[in-house]
Amino acid sequence: MRCPTTRTCFVSIRSFSSSNLLPALAGHEPNDLLNEVRLLSSRGQLHQALSLFYNSSPELHSLQTYATLFNECARHGYLQQGLRLHHFMLAHFPSCTSDLFVTNHLINMYSKCGYLQYAHQLFDAMPKRNVVSWTALVSGYAQCGRGVESFRLFSDMLAERDCRPNDFAFTSVLSSCDYLCGKQLHALVLKMGLGASVYVTNSLITMYSKSYKVEEAWTLFKSLSCWSLVSWNSMIAGFQLAKLGMHAVGVFVKMHHEGIGFNRATLLSVFSSLCGSHGIDINLGLKFCFQVYCLSVKTGFISEVEVATAFMKAYSELGGDVSEFYHLFLETSCQDIIFWTSMITALAEPDPAKAFFLYRRLLREGLTPDLYTFSIVLKACAGFVTEQHALAIHSQVIKAGFKDETVLRNALIHAYARCGSIALSKKVFEEMGCRDLVSWNSMLKAYGLHGKAKEALQLFPQMDLKPDTATFVALLSACSHCGMVEEGLRIFDSMFKDHGIIPQLDHYACMVDILGRAGRIVEAEELIRRMPMEPDSVVWSALLGSCRKHGETQLAKTAVSKLKQMEPENSLGYVQMSNIYSSGGRFNEAGTIRKEMDGSGVRKEPGLSWIEVGNQVHEFASGGRHHPQREAICTKLQGLIGQLKEIGYVPEISLALHDIEEEHKQEQLFHHSEKMALVFAVMNEGKLHGGGNVIRIMKNIRICVDCHNFMKLASGFLQKEIIVRDSNRFHHFKDSICSCNDYW
Numbered sequence: 001m002r003c004p005t006t007r008t009c010f011v012s013i014r015s016f017s018s019s020n021l022l023p024a025l026a027g028h029e030p031n032d033l034l035n036e037v038r039l040l041s042s043r044g045q046l047h048q049a050l051s052l053f054y055n056s057s058p059e060l061h062s063l064q065t066y067a068t069l070f071n072e073c074a075r076h077g078y079l080q081q082g083l084r085l086h087h088f089m090l091a092h093f094p095s096c097t098s099d100l101f102v103t104n105h106l107i108n109m110y111s112k113c114g115y116l117q118y119a120h121q122l123f124d125a126m127p128k129r130n131v132v133s134w135t136a137l138v139s140g141y142a143q144c145g146r147g148v149e150s151f152r153l154f155s156d157m158l159a160e161r162d163c164r165p166n167d168f169a170f171t172s173v174l175s176s177c178d179y180l181c182g183k184q185l186h187a188l189v190l191k192m193g194l195g196a197s198v199y200v201t202n203s204l205i206t207m208y209s210k211s212y213k214v215e216e217a218w219t220l221f222k223s224l225s226c227w228s229l230v231s232w233n234s235m236i237a238g239f240q241l242a243k244l245g246m247h248a249v250g251v252f253v254k255m256h257h258e259g260i261g262f263n264r265a266t267l268l269s270v271f272s273s274l275c276g277s278h279g280i281d282i283n284l285g286l287k288f289c290f291q292v293y294c295l296s297v298k299t300g301f302i303s304e305v306e307v308a309t310a311f312m313k314a315y316s317e318l319g320g321d322v323s324e325f326y327h328l329f330l331e332t333s334c335q336d337i338i339f340w341t342s343m344i345t346a347l348a349e350p351d352p353a354k355a356f357f358l359y360r361r362l363l364r365e366g367l368t369p370d371l372y373t374f375s376i377v378l379k380a381c382a383g384f385v386t387e388q389h390a391l392a393i394h395s396q397v398i399k400a401g402f403k404d405e406t407v408l409r410n411a412l413i414h415a416y417a418r419c420g421s422i423a424l425s426k427k428v429f430e431e432m433g434c435r436d437l438v439s440w441n442s443m444l445k446a447y448g449l450h451g452k453a454k455e456a457l458q459l460f461p462q463m464d465l466k467p468d469t470a471t472f473v474a475l476l477s478a479c480s481h482c483g484m485v486e487e488g489l490r491i492f493d494s495m496f497k498d499h500g501i502i503p504q505l506d507h508y509a510c511m512v513d514i515l516g517r518a519g520r521i522v523e524a525e526e527l528i529r530r531m532p533m534e535p536d537s538v539v540w541s542a543l544l545g546s547c548r549k550h551g552e553t554q555l556a557k558t559a560v561s562k563l564k565q566m567e568p569e570n571s572l573g574y575v576q577m578s579n580i581y582s583s584g585g586r587f588n589e590a591g592t593i594r595k596e597m598d599g600s601g602v603r604k605e606p607g608l609s610w611i612e613v614g615n616q617v618h619e620f621a622s623g624g625r626h627h628p629q630r631e632a633i634c635t636k637l638q639g640l641i642g643q644l645k646e647i648g649y650v651p652e653i654s655l656a657l658h659d660i661e662e663e664h665k666q667e668q669l670f671h672h673s674e675k676m677a678l679v680f681a682v683m684n685e686g687k688l689h690g691g692g693n694v695i696r697i698m699k700n701i702r703i704c705v706d707c708h709n710f711m712k713l714a715s716g717f718l719q720k721e722i723i724v725r726d727s728n729r730f731h732h733f734k735d736s737i738c739s740c741n742d743y744w
Contacts, residue, residue, distance in 0.1 A: 033060040034068065041072045050081060058092050066096060067105040074109035082109045104132045111140020114466075131163050139172035145468055147176035148500040154185075164192075167199045174203040178502050179211035179532070202230045209238025212533055233265050240273035245280045248273035249288055256295075264307060267296055271310035275317045285318045305338045305345075305372065312346025337362075341373045348376055352383030353617065369396075371405055378411035382418035385612040385698045385725075386689045390415040390424075410438045417446030420696050420723045420730060441470045448478030450730045451739045457487060469504055476510035480517065481729050483743045488514040509538040516546025517743070525555060537566045548576050548583075556580050571597065571604040609673035610698045611680060614687040618680060620673040629680070634671070637679045644713045652706035674699055674707050674724060678714060692720070699726045708744075712736050 033056055040049035046069075053061070053069060066089055073082035086106060089096050096102045103126055110119035116137075123129070123137050134157040141150035154173040157163055174185055186204055194200050201224060208217035217238045224231060232255045239248035252270050255262070270292055274285050293311050296302040302311070340362045347355035359377045362369065369377070374397050381390040394412055402408050409432050416424035425446045432439060440463050447456035456478040463471075472495050479488035492511050495501045503511075508531050515524040524543055528535050540562045547556035560573035574597035581590035597604075609620045620627060627633065641649070677697045685692030703711075703726045715722045716736030724731045732739035 031062075034062060034065045037065055037068055041068065046072050046076060046078065046081070050085070054088070061093060063096060063099055063102050066093070067102055070102070070105040070109045074105075074112040077113055079110075079113040079115065082113065098127065100126070100128060100130060100133070104130075104136060107133060107140075108136040111136055112143065114144055116140055116144060116146070129160070129163070131157075131166055131169065134160070134163060135166065135169040135172060138169055142172045142176035144466065145176060146466075146500045147178065147181070147502060148496070151177050151181045158188075167194065167197050170194065170197075170200045171203040174200075174207045177207065179208075179213060182207040182211065196225075198224070198226070198228050198231065202228070202234045205231065205234040205238060209234065209241050212242060214238050214242040214244065227260075229260065229263060229266070232260060233263070233269060236266065236273065237269040240269050243276060245273040245275075245285070252292075262295075262299075264301055264304060267292065267301055267307050268310050271307075271314040274314040280318075282319055286315070286320060289314050289318055289320070303338065305342055308339060308342035309345040312342050316346050316350055337367050337370055337373060340365075340367060341370075341376055344373070344380065345376045348380040349383065352380040355380035356384075356389060369400065371402055371407060374400070374402060375407055375411045378408065378415045382415040384419060385610050385617065385696050387416055387419035387421045387424060388612075388689050390419055404433065406432070406434060406436050406439065410436070410442050413439065413442040413446060417442075417449055418725075420725060422446055422450045422452065435465075437465050437468060437471070440465065441468075441474055444471065444474035444478065448474055448481055448729075450732070451481050453478040453482035453484050453487075457484075467499060467501070469501060469507070472501065472503075473506045473510060476507060476514065480510055480513045481740070481744070483518055485514055485518045485520070505533060505536050505539065508535070509542050512539055513542040513546065516543055517549060519550055521546055521550060521552050521555060535562075537563055537570070540566070541572060544573065544576050548580050551580060551584055553580055553584065568600070569602060571602050574602060575604055605701060607673050608700045609677040611677040611696070612689060613681065613684045618677070620676040620680070622671055622673050627676070627680075629683075633676055633679050633683070636683060637671075637675060640679060640682075640714065640717075644710065644717060647713060647717060649710060649713050652704075652709060672704065672707050674703065675710060678711070678722065682718065694721045694723060696723045697725070699724060702726050702728055703731065703744075708738065708742070712738055 033053070037049045037053060040046070040052065049072070050069065053065065066085070069085055070082060073079070073085065089102075103122060107119045107122050110116070110122070119137055119140055123133060126133060134153065138150050138153045138157065141147075141153060150173050154165065154169065157165055157169070170185065170189060174182060177185065182204070185207075189195055189197075189200055189204070201220065205217045205220055208214065208220065217235065221227075221231065221235045232251065236248045236251050236255075239245070239251065248270060252262075252266070255266075271289070274280065274289055289311070293302070293315070296307055296311065301307045340358065344355045344358050344362075347358065356377070359369075359373075359380070362373075374393065377393055378390060381387075381393055384390070390412065393415075397403060397405075397408050397412075409428055412428045413425045416422075416428065425443065429435070429439065429443045440459075444456050444459060447453070447459065456475060460467075460471075460475060472491065475491050476488055479485070479491065488511065492503065492507065495503055495507065508527065511527055512524045515521070515527065521543075524546060528539060528543065531539075540559045544556055544559040544563065546552070547559060556577060560577050563570060563573040574593055578590045578593040578597075581587070581593065607622055611618050611620070618627070674697055678695060681688060681692075681695045681697070685695075688695065703724055708731070711722050711724060711731070711733045713736055715733035722733040724733070729740070729744065731744070
């Protein structure tokens with residue numbers, strides 16, 4: 001079923017009674033109907049306004065009334081009501097079709113509702129256009145993310161006689177254009193004398209920031225003679241996008257000292273700038289985060305769920321204690337569902353178990369979860385090893401009457417996929433009566449995550465909505481996981497050519513991974529050189545992973561150097577370079593890298609695995625440290641290793657340190673966390689979810705070659721399906737074969 005990207009309303013006109021309004025309009029002028037329609041619309045009663053209009057005499061219908069109703073349909077995204085009104089007008093007032101004023105409102109309505117084809121057809125059929133006509137369509141393409149068409153239309157507008165673009169036209173086209181087009185527009189702004197327009201300048205600041213040209217945005221900001229709140233917000237958001245958190249904080253401090261008020265957008269950007277930015281001192285960051293929290297409490301903005309959530313996330317990422325969270329939570333004057341949901345949101349990703357505990361506590365407090373609460377709890381469920389928590393919430397969603405809510409069905413697709421059940425994700429997707437873009441993207445991502453690129457590519461042509469940037473990240477990731485190089489190249493090329501979407505950093509990172517993993521490293525390096533923006537750490541990490549796989553030492557050194565500059569505290573570059581040297585037998589160089597890493601104070605993230613037995617999650621570190629049944633697990637593991645060696649298991653010791661005995665190298669490999677988790681599952685198979693035929697293991701880093709070989713053989717020997725979710729993807733081991741076909 002085709003479902004527009006915007007909100008639609010299928011409500012019968014007859015369901016609204018206008019009997020109390022019609023007598024008052026009898027014998028009156030068209031302006032009386034217009035005024036009543038405007039009054040109802042201003043109160044948010046558009047359905048009643050439409051009912052009144054349809055049941056009134058056609059003699060009272062004026063151009064202004066039609067325009068008012070089209071404008072309200074556009075504002076609320078009521079496409080179906082707008083279509084019905086348009087058809088009604090054609091049947092009862094055909095002369096309206098040639099009216100410039102009404103047609104402009106129609107173009108605006110269809111554009112804002114995402115139906116650009118209809119809008120463009122009306123535009124092309126107009127005998128005369130003005131700046132409003134052009135701007136409505138330019139804005140429509142921009143709002144739908146179709147920057148190329150928006151820029152092309154704007155260029156055509158410049159050639160139109162007596163049609164000088166206004167501030168709104170510039171701000172619209174700037175909102176979706178790339179850096180090169182933005183520079184041209186900036187020059188035109190100066191040429192036309194619009195440089196003093198605060199609206200245009202704010203749009204230019206945002207454009208430069210989104211293009212990762214924050215220095216140019218800052219220069220432009222400083223050149224302003226006066227700053228509006230939007231100017232300050234644009235600059236703070238710019239530094240936040242560039243991950244320059246302290247700069248964003250500095251702008252906010254300056255803004256506050258000058259007595260400039262702030263709004264919700266300011267706080268969201270400030271809190272977000274404290275997450276994942278470079279060079280933020282943790283102690284200072286926590287102190288500042290708490291100060292901004294106090295300001296948000298004082299001004300009342302903390303009662304908005306987005307602001308409360310942003311604060312919780314920033315405080316958590318800066319190392320704030322969860323117990324402090326709870327104390328802050330209890331001290332607030334209003335502990336309603338919004339605040340409970342905010343706390344759950346802050347913990348959903350970093351600590352799903354605590355988030356789920358809070359959800360149960362919320363229920364015990366007698367509060368009723370709303371749609372947003374359910375969506376966040378399902379996000380937390382995506383962090384569990386098995387799908388049993390997601391199934392439980394799914395049943396509660398149905399009981400609460402939310403089973404047909406698209407947002408929750410999308411969350412279920414994501415949760416089931418992340419818990420290893422692609423079948424349940426597919427079932428939810430296929431049962432949806434109305435799918436939005438997130439639905440399609442979620443299913444495409446699910447297929448990619450499970451190594452089902454062919455299914456993803458078969459699903460893509462069935463989309464009845466225009467794809468966005470996330471759609472292509474999902475498709476390219478799927479191709480990357482399965483080594484489908486030519487398909488990936490074709491999709492990447494089609495982004496701009498067929499869909500008008502300009503590739504961003506994520507798309508380039510996927511392409512570098514696709515080419516590099518397939519051994520086409522020279523092409524991957526060339527692609528990085530041709531990128532229209534500076535490559536980020538994800539791009540260099542993708543190249544480094546390819547170099548590790550194919551033993552490309554020199555290029556790996558370049559990638560590691562870049563990673564050290566961008567993320568000096570990240571161990572990835574050191575570890576990968578050490579592995580490359582070890583694989584090539586250059587153990588002295590590998591040891592030097594490890595010493596350099598230790599000297600820099602960088603610590604490798606320890607490999608951890610989790611498995612769910614009964615209703616308890618068990619965590620395993622390498623060697624099974626701290627687990628109460630360590631000795632029994634190690635004894636059982638030794639026995640399994642001996643049995644697997646008899647059917648062909650050979651430990652992969654090439655990456656182990658050179659200066660230890662081979663026996664100890666094997667011992668290191670044998671005690672990797674996922675092996676310990678597997679054996680513990682076998683020891684407790686009667687308590688496993690689903691009866692023990694499927695063993696699910698979650699791991700925080702990429703599975704190593706040795707463990708991958710081990711799991712393949714173990715799946716055949718034990719006659720069980722073993723599903724391992726590592727940091728990159730799912731591996732489904734069955735009958736001594738992995739779903740990745742050893743391509744990961």
